[in-house]
Amino acid sequence: MKRVEVVDQIHDYTFPCQVPDYFGVDLEDRVSRNENTPKEKFHTIDILTTHMVIAARLLLPAGGRVVAKRFDLVQFGDYDYKKLIREIELSRLIKHRHIARYYQCFWEENSERRPIYFYIIRERLDFSLDKYYAHISKDDGSSGERKRDHRLLSALFVQILKALQFLQEHDIIHRDISPKNIGVNQNGFLIKLIDFGCSRKQSPSLEHTLQPGADYLYQAPEMLAGKPYDTKVDIWSTAVVGIEMLGCKVLTPTGWSPHTIKADMLKRILKVCGWQKSDQYEQVYDNVFHDELGLRKPMLPQFEKEIPTKRLEPDRGPLTKDHFLDLVKIMLSVDPRKRPNAEKCLMEAKYLQVMNRKYDEVHNVPSPRESFLELIKRLRDEPPTNLQNDEEKEARS
Ligand SMILES: Nc1ncnc2c1ncn2[C@@H]1O[C@H](COP(=O)(O)OP(=O)(O)OP(=O)(O)O)[C@@H](O)[C@H]1O
Ligand SMILES: [Mg+2]
Numbered sequence: 241m242k243r244v245e246v247v248d249q250i251h252d253y254t255f256p257c258q259v260p261d262y263f264g265v266d267l268e269d270r271v272s273r274n275e276n277t278p279k280e281k282f283h284t285i286d287i288l289t290t291h292m293v294i295a296a297r298l299l300l301p302a303g304g305r306v307v308a309k310r311f312d313l314v315q316f317g318d319y320d321y322k323k324l325i326r327e328i329e330l331s332r333l334i335k336h337r338h339i340a341r342y343y344q345c346f347w348e349e350n351s352e353r354r355p356i357y358f359y360i361i362r363e364r365l366d367f368s369l370d371k372y373y374a375h376i377s378k379d380d381g382s383s384g385e386r387k388r389d390h391r392l393l394s395a396l397f398v399q400i401l402k403a404l405q406f407l408q409e410h411d412i413i414h415r416d417i418s419p420k421n422i423g424v425n426q427n428g429f430l431i432k433l434i435d436f437g438c439s440r441k442q443s444p445s446l447e448h449t450l451q452p453g454a455d456y457l458y459q460a461p462e463m464l465a466g467k468p469y470d471t472k473v474d475i476w477s478t479a480v481v482g483i484e485m486l487g488c489k490v491l492t493p494t495g496w497s498p499h500t501i502k503a504d505m506l507k508r509i510l511k512v513c514g515w516q517k518s519d520q521y522e523q524v525y526d527n528v529f530h531d532e533l534g535l536r537k538p539m540l541p542q543f544e545k546e547i548p549t550k551r552l553e554p555d556r557g558p559l560t561k562d563h564f565l566d567l568v569k570i571m572l573s574v575d576p577r578k579r580p581n582a583e584k585c586l587m588e589a590k591y592l593q594v595m596n597r598k599y600d601e602v603h604n605v606p607s608p609r610e611s612f613l614e615l616i617k618r619l620r621d622e623p624p625t626n627l628q629n630d631e632e633k634e635a636r637s
Contacts, residue, residue: 365423479571514541
């Protein structure tokens with residue numbers, strides 16, 4: 241390990257830090273490094289209450305760009321420790337093409353050998369999606385005329401859904417899918433999830449607590465209403481993230497206050513997604529909509545009116561405005577039982593079909609039919625089970 245200096249680029253001050261010998265300053269980071277940061281000093285990407293994110297490059301033959309997420313354990317309460325344990329354990333477990341690679345963790349100790357700073361090292365991407373969205377809107381120029389490319393939008397959905405499909409197969413709920421927690425490399429438009437601070441294994445009872453750290457604006461209604469929830473909450477958030485690419489935070493209520501945000505969010509959600517009859521949702525929401533939100537009259541869905549699809553380029557083959565709307569409408573099903581999981585979205589949504597097929601071809605993913613034929617081949621080679629013998633053996637024992 242070596243002692244280095246890091247510049248907090250937000251508050252403009254320098255502090256000492258301990259990093260592995262093979263960490264170097266990333267002078268080529270044009271996205272987050274300030275021009276006037278001294279050459280020999282490392283730089284931060286973000287500063288939060290209990291931790292900060294530092295950029296570095298690896299001085300190893302293969303090279304590579306990393307972030308060091310540095311947790312200040314002195315600031316930690318019990319809940320922070322619980323979150324950190326989950327983040328470390330899940331990060332060590334999860335390996336996927338669309339999840340930023342976890343490399344290692346280490347810590348600094350004080351003179352009494354108590355850990356004071358804890359570091360998680362991960363692969364770094366060019367931007368988080370919030371910064372990328374800001375970057376593409378800047379490119380729009382004053383006219384605001386530049387349209388969003390259907391292919392990028394479809395590729396965004398496919399890549400996030402591939403990561404979610406993997407997580408869902410392992411019963412992991414991400415719980416904080418938001419533009420801040422999704423990374424993008426501009427070259428090739430590669431998308432990866434970058435933060436697992438709020439994730440957990442799904443409990444069989446589905447009784448999970450709320451996530452105080454997660455961004456309400458992306459939370460599914462069952463989570464906002466404090467009801468049991470499962471991995472489908474991530475599908476909801478993905479739709480909100482995708483719509484935001486059109487430069488619109490569609491489910492953000494106007495004039496909300498921090499004290500009433502959850503109720504304001506639920507009302508806004510029902511305004512956009514529609515609400516026909518309370519009994520339609522009773523099994524999931526009890527009487528939340530009727531009694532607690534005071535909603536009486538049915539409301540028609542307003543997707544077409546609220547989502548600025550005029551921001552999309554003209555239709556291109558199956559990449560049409562209508563297919564885009566069909567996809568987000570189903571992902572934003574207020575009833576989670578009607579909301580498809582990631583695999584179903586990928587297989588059935590017309591908006592994703594071309595991109596998904598292309599993706600599977602490039603990455604040699606066998607189609608369901610090919611997988612089935614492969615299974616038949618294996619079954620054919622297996623010796624047949626002799627049921628009669630088995631029954632006789634069981635009767636004897
Ligand atoms: N692997 C990465 N590649 C690029 N940027 C990253 C990476 N990890 C973190 N960042 C940047 O640092 C920010 C904060 O990191 P992270 O999401 O891990 O912490 P957090 O506590 O969850 O913060 P937030 O509440 O903003 O999500 C991200 O929003 C992103 O801008
Ligand atoms: Mg985050």
